[in-house]
Amino acid sequence: TKRIFSGVQPSGTPTIGNYIGAMKQFTELQNDFDAYYCVVNEHAITVAQDPAELRKNTRSLAALYIALGVDPEKATIFIQSQVPAHAQAAWMVQCLTPLGELERMTQFKDKSAKQGSVSAGLLTYPPLMVADIILYQTDLVPVGDDQKQHLELTRNFVERFNNRFTGKKEEGILTMPEFYAPKEGGRIMSLQDPLKKMSKSDENQKGFVSLLDDPKVIMKKIKSAVTDSSGEISYDKENKPGVSNLLTIYSSMSGRSIDDIVNEYADAGYGKFKQDLADVVISVLEPMQARYDKLMESSELDDILADGAKRANEVASETLAKMEKAIGFR
Numbered sequence: 001t002k003r004i005f006s007g008v009q010p011s012g013t014p015t016i017g018n019y020i021g022a023m024k025q026f027t028e029l030q031n032d033f034d035a036y037y038c039v040v041n042e043h044a045i046t047v048a049q050d051p052a053e054l055r056k057n058t059r060s061l062a063a064l065y066i067a068l069g070v071d072p073e074k075a076t077i078f079i080q081s082q083v084p085a086h087a088q089a090a091w092m093v094q095c096l097t098p099l100g101e102l103e104r105m106t107q108f109k110d111k112s113a114k115q116g117s118v119s120a121g122l123l124t125y126p127p128l129m130v131a132d133i134i135l136y137q138t139d140l141v142p143v144g145d146d147q148k149q150h151l152e153l154t155r156n157f158v159e160r161f162n163n164r165f166t167g168k169k170e171e172g173i174l175t176m177p178e179f180y181a182p183k184e185g186g187r188i189m190s191l192q193d194p195l196k197k198m199s200k201s202d203e204n205q206k207g208f209v210s211l212l213d214d215p216k217v218i219m220k221k222i223k224s225a226v227t228d229s230s231g232e233i234s235y236d237k238e239n240k241p242g243v244s245n246l247l248t249i250y251s252s253m254s255g256r257s258i259d260d261i262v263n264e265y266a267d268a269g270y271g272k273f274k275q276d277l278a279d280v281v282i283s284v285l286e287p288m289q290a291r292y293d294k295l296m297e298s299s300e301l302d303d304i305l306a307d308g309a310k311r312a313n314e315v316a317s318e319t320l321a322k323m324e325k326a327i328g329f330r
């Protein structure tokens with residue numbers, strides 16, 4: 001069976017953007033693939049994190065994976081720092097990656113422009129992501145559109161590594177991964193500024209719905225989402241980015257097509273549309289939150305994570321050994 005790998009940073013509670021762009025696919029794909037879902041806490045510390053918050057968010061994110069439908073019997077759920085091979089492989093990847101490739105990454109350029117002083121880790125973050133992916137000999141990586149560039153970097157790395165150390169592209173040491181994003185919903189926009197990506201680290205809390213928001217808060221945030229003054233519900237990303245974003249969210253959360261939703265609301269106003277959208281979002285998140293609360297109280301979660309780390313370590317250390325041998329460490 002083919003492998004999938006994906007990760008989410010425990011740098012806050014995930015938003016419906018993370019869910020639609022990536023996490024929703026985690027449950028859909030786990031039946032057909034050998035799946036590894038990682039809480040990437042090593043990525044989170046590229047920017048300052050409060051230790052207690054990081055600890056809490058890490059455990060909370062693992063619980064959310066399960067609450068939204070990842071089955072620990074089918075998929076391996078684990079915490080990145082509990083598998084040392086990630087940091088070990090990342091060092092080798094860094095040493096085999098030209099600096100220029102990292103300086104070109106949009107996410108680095110964006111984040112470093114916003115901060116006065118940046119850590120070296122912010123620059124070398126993509127090689128750690130490359131390490132995550134290659135260690136599991138991953139075939140498919142379900143992520144949102146903003147990770148496409150990092151996937152390209154990974155693909156370039158795999159080609160370069162295989163070429164250099166085996167001389168043969170086909171019988172390479174590392175598997176070539178593919179990018180996998182939903183047709184719609186790979187880039188969910190902020191509710192307050194539909195030209196900006198929805199982000200869990202947005203200072204304006206009204207810009208996103210978090211997976212753990214209270215139903216009342218969800219209703220409020222969606223009702224105050226920025227739209228336009230035309231009053232007409234139609235899908236037009238260029239001229240109606242706010243409404244189009246809400247239609248995408250509606251469609252992803254309900255499983256209905258955008259056309260179908262546009263037809264239903266042809267004669268309705270934004271008020272009714274937003275109210276129904278909030279109800280749809282709540283209907284997905286409320287039962288998830290109930291499962292989450294239960295998990296956080298139980299010791300079951302710790303057992304799942306211990307087992308996940310064990311399984312992940314087995315696979316990752318096998319690839320790490322191959323890389324070490326190729327490079328001349330063994």
Ligand code: TYM
Pocket residue numbers: 005006007008009010017018019020021022023040043128129132133141142143144145146147185186187188189197198199
């Ligand atoms: P992170 O934690 O920023 O986001 C987690 C996932 O959510 C997707 N995403 C979105 N999708 C749609 N609309 C949005 N507004 C939106 N915002 C975020 C992201 O694309 C991502 O799939 N570098 C990664 C984590 C990572 C990883 C990996 C992923 C580390 N190693 C290996 C895959 C494989 C990140 O920062 O995701």
